[in-house]
Amino acid sequence: MSFTLHLKSCPFSVIRSWILQKKPNIRNMFSTAGAPGPRPASVVLLPRSLAPDFEKFCQTNGGPLPLLGRSEPGRWASSTLGAAPGTRTDRPQFRKYEFGACTGSLTSLEGHSEQLKDMVTFFLGCSFSLEEALEKGGLPRRNPAGRGHGAAYKTTVPCAAVAGFCCPLVVTMRPVPKDKLERLVQASCSLRGVQGQPVHIGDPGLLGIQDLSKPDYGDPEVCGPGDVPVFWPSHLTSLEAVSSCKTPLAFTSAPGCAVMTDLQDTEALAGSLTPDQIPEVHCISQDPLHYSIASASAVRKIRELETVIAVDLGSRGIGHLLCRDELLRASLSLSHARSVLITTGFPTHFNHEPPEETDGPPGALALAAFLRALEKGVSMAVDQRALSLFEKLVQEAVEQGVLKTKIPILTYPGGSARAAQALLCSDGDPRSPRFDHLVAIERTGRAADGNYYNARKMNIKHLVDPIDDLFLAAQKIPGISSTGVGDGGNELGMGKVKEAVKRHIRNGDVIACDVEADFAVIAGVSNWGGYALACALYILNSCEVHGRYLRRATGPSAAPGEQNWTQALPSIDKEEKMLDILVWHKVRSGVSGIVGMEVDGLPFHGTHDQMIQKLLDVTTARV
Structure with a gap:
């Protein structure tokens, strides 16, 4: 879609002079969030032949x-593009690029009138209104003394490429006091819509900075003591894009300069986001420091899943073990993971062969199936003596449609701490983890x-x-x-x-x-915890707020239907098939020791199938 620029009746030279000289009142006078009026914008001028591709590049990386x-x-x-009449300034207002290289800074484009006749001007939203949103949320405006524009950093995050436009994301950063973090993030989103949503909160190294x-x-x-670095996408990405083509x-x-337009900010004019669209902020790692976000509605659903699986049908007293939001933070962390190692196997029946129980493998494979649907790497670690059993379980799970493809199975016989590190990291280098999340069910x-x-x-x-x-x-x-997922306190991670x-x-x-x-997920039966993690991942990856954060606001969003995520969820049919496979291999119920369609002494039909349906109802319910 193309737009045409219209100037306000307000003298452009006056507005432009103010914004270029960085007068502190400019944002209050002309860019009050949510009110119509002139809006600051950065500009990119390109030959008309490149205009369609650049427009698509902007739409793809909004x-x-x-x-x-x-x-x-x-x-x-x-x-119009030259220095404002009557304004004397030596401040560079434009950058000139030739064959990808910046070859000069200009105070005016008056000397390029012939070239401009065949060029298209693009107007991109910039950070002034975000600054005001943060200030309204209680964060003092940066550069109070009128010094240069704030910090922006190239990242190692690639924007989605379009034709010749291929460049890294550029971000701006603001230190935010930890005790004000969620309130300021919510304030910026309330006043600026999705453009107020950060793309990373925490260690800059996770962005390659x-x-x-x-x-x-x-x-x-x-960043002072108690501050958390918060990063937003920057329009200065456009400079990298121009260089790339x-x-x-x-x-x-030029960075720090803008023109004033009467183009209205439709997101701001649309009003505040609904409560369910406002992000909640949750810490998912201390080393490195990392926060994630999800909408209030997604968080509410995952908390409901946590409550559903905590029913103590075995009267073991697990209610005393519950910690609020462990399922939420575990699923947020898994959502960011690239490669996951899952382990299961509890040989409680030591007088039988095999000694394993029916609790554990179904939940582990259900989680593995959904992680695979999210295109994450997944491996399993089991006891050496049980390797043959688990290879058969995985093979038959594929044949029965419980899994789409086989999962690599590893063993760890033990050794020194260096041996554990060698399995977890490429070449044993702790700077290159092979897995970024371990799950024990x-x-x-x-x-x-x-x-x-x-x-x-x-x-x-x-x-x-x-x-x-390994843990x-x-x-x-x-x-x-x-x-760690457990139901009795003697499980790994508890x-x-x-x-x-x-x-x-x-x-x-x-x-x-x-x-x-790091996270202890408590369930009445551990399989339920595996099912709930898969369901929580579905909720998160169907959440627009979380999805935008995951992709750093670059590239197009993906709908659940496009990814077949629904088909990857646990189901009564798939879990019944998985239990059938275990029974075929004479794996016993954990409490009763019976070889049959039960887990922890509870029948599949009438108990476990109802639990699966409850989890699916919560997961797929419309808000």
Whole structure:
């Protein structure tokens, strides 16, 4: 879609003089969020032959390049683009690009009138109104003394390429006090719509930014004690885009300069977002520091899932182990992960072959199936003695349609801490993790005395490989998070709630797992936790707020239907087939020891199938 620029009746030279000289009242007078009036914009001038591709590039990467409008070729005469009449300024207002290189800074385009006749001018939203939104939210305006424009940084995040336009995302950063973080993010979104939504909160290294004191544009920003760096997409991405296309001639407005237009901000004029569209901010990692966001409606659904799976049908006392929002933060972390290692297997029936139980593998494979649908790498880690069993389970799960493709299965016989690091990291280098999230679902966990116990205090250490060591090693490797799913306190990862296990769970003083995970998901049956994680991932990746954050506001959004995510969810049919497979291999129920269609002594029909349906109802319900 093309737009035509119209100037306000207000003297353009006066407005332009104000904005170029950075008078502090300009934003209050002419760019009040939510009110019509002149709006500051950055400009890009390109040959008409490149205009269709650049317009599509902006539409595809609307976060950093919010396209307000464009002119017809030559419609902006050089006198309009030149220095404002009566204004004396040596401040560069434009940049000139030749074959991708910036070859000069100009105070006027008056000397290029012939070239401008065949050029199209694009108007892109810039950061002035965002600054006002943050100020209204309680964050003091930066550059109060009138110094140069704020810091902006090139990232290693690629924008979605269109024809010859291919460049990295550029972001601007503001330090935000931790105690004001969510309020300021919500304020910026309320006043600026999706353009007020940040694309990253936390460690700049996750964007490929090595040093905040060395911005690519503008003046450095300093994060003080208690500050969290928050990043928004920057219109300065357009400079990188112009450079990438290597056209013989192009012009852009200089960083920190803008022109005033009467193009209205439709998002601001539409009013505040609905409560369900306002993002909630949640910390998902301390090392490196990383926050994620999701809409209030998505968060509410995931909290409902957490409540649903916490029903204690076995009367084990798991209600005492619950920690609020562990499912939410675990699923947020998994949503950001690229490669996940899942482990399961609890050999509670030590007098039988195989000694495994029916709780664990179904939940693990259900989660693996959904992670695969999200195009994440997935592997499984199991005991060496159970490798053949799990290879058969995976093969038959593929044949039965529970899984689409096979999952690589690993074993870890143990060794030194270096051996664990070697499995988790490429070439054993902690700077290059092979997995960024570990998940244990009903995996036997090491107690404080070094042994492994079933619920009846029977030591089953002789049947267990020390996969716990991988979780311990991950605690010391930045960039690897972990989740433990359990229903009795003796499962891997439940070390996070071990004191509650000791106090409230039968035999807890002996059986409590001593190894922590970052997130401890508690469920009445551990399989339910695996199902709930898959459902939570569906909710998050169907959430526009979270999806935009995941893709850093670059590239097009993806609807769930386009990705077949619904088909990848757990279902009664698939889980019944999975339990059938386990029964065929004589895997027993964890409580009763029965080889049959039950898990933890509870029948599939009438209990587990109803739980799956409840989770699906919450997941797919319209808000």
